Amino acid sequence: MSNNRLSPWESSYREHKVESMSLQEQLDWLQTTILSHDHHSRTPTTFYGSGDPRVAHIARCRCSPAEDTVTIHTARMAVTTYNVSCKTCEKKTPPLASALKAVFAWNLSNNAIEPNYREIPYFALVRFDPLGAKDRLERIIDDIQLRLEISAVKRRLGEGPISRGYDDRLHAYREHAQYALSLVKRELNQYPAANSA
């Protein structure tokens, strides 16, 4: 479930004590919710864009803005970890659980030349100002959470994934959306006056 903000479906899930229902009842409740008019009208899109969401663009380092000096490394120990570092100044991220997490941690760090949410190739954000983008991303994240929850309950019921790689892609899209939301919130904090309603 999402970290701090409760989405409408999550609030309703709590109210109806869905967690204490049988798995089949949980699945029925979740599927009724995702097909509801309410959820449908809240969800801006389920087509996020083309490309492989498991990879992401690495922002250049502030030490050498004109060159690609930043690369990703994989360490295969007991658990595989990923970190991103700059060859020139040797600044780096801590080791993280996925390549995406490492890239986004780097891009959001002070070492990176700050990316703009409008350049993210998913969710058609270029058309939205920061407040519009924030709303759009939160709604998309809510929908992805619901889809992942349905998939998790299905798995516990012994049903296979909806398609090969389905969960991986959804997790990756959620990471992109949360990363985009961080960039949007930064922009909102930087220029609060320009974005006040």
Ligand SMILES: [Zn+2]
């Ligand atoms: Zn550097």
